[in-house]
Amino acid sequence: MTEQPLILEMGMGADVHGHDMTKAALRAVSDAIRHSSLTLFGTYKHPGEMRVEVTIAVPFPDQVDRQAVADALPYGIIDVTVVEGGLHDRGMGGKEDITLAVAGVKAFLDTGEHGFVPTAGA
Template identity: 70%
Template structure:
C-alpha cells in the first residue's frame, strides 16, 4: 500500500455554557474542515477512498461521542481518537464554564489506487 497523508487541518471548538465535550469536539472538527477544500478527492472522483483520522484533545476524552464526531465528516472511513487536552475555563462557575477542544483532521489516500502520483 502507498498511503499518503494529503491534508492536515487543525481546529478549535468551544462549548461556552455546559461543558459538553462532544459539542466542543464537533465545533473543533467543523472549524478544521472549513479551512480546507479537499477538491483533490472530488477532482479525481475518489472522496470515499479517503481514510480520515481525527484526533480530539479535550478535558474529558471519555465524554466525547466518537460516532457523532465521525458522522460530521462527509466522506471516507473515519477513525476518531480522543485524548486528554483542551481547556476548561472555570472562572465563571457551573454551567457558565467554558470547555475548549482541539481537533486535528488528517486525510490519507492510497495513491496506488488513484489516478495521480505524489512526487517523492
C-alpha cells in the same frame, strides 16, 4: 498500497454554557474541515476511499461521542481518537465555564492507481 497523507487540518471548538465535550469536539472538527476546499478528492473520484484520522483533545475524553464526531465528516473511513487535553476554564463559575476542544484531522488516499505523484519532501 501507496497511501499518501494528503491533508492535515487543525481546529478548535468551544462549548461556553454546558460543559458538553461532544459539542466542543464537533465544533473543533467543523472548524478544521472548513479551512479546506478538498477538490483533490473529487478530482480522483474516490472520496469514499479516503482514510481519515481524527484526534480530539478535551478535558474529559470519556464524555465525547466518537460516533457523532465520525458522522460529522462527509467522506471516508473515519477513525476517531480522543485524548485528554483542551481547556476547561472554571474562571467564570457555573454555567459560564468554558470547555475547549482541539481537533486534528488527517486525510489519506491510496494514490497508486490515480496518477497522483507527491513531490519529494512532501
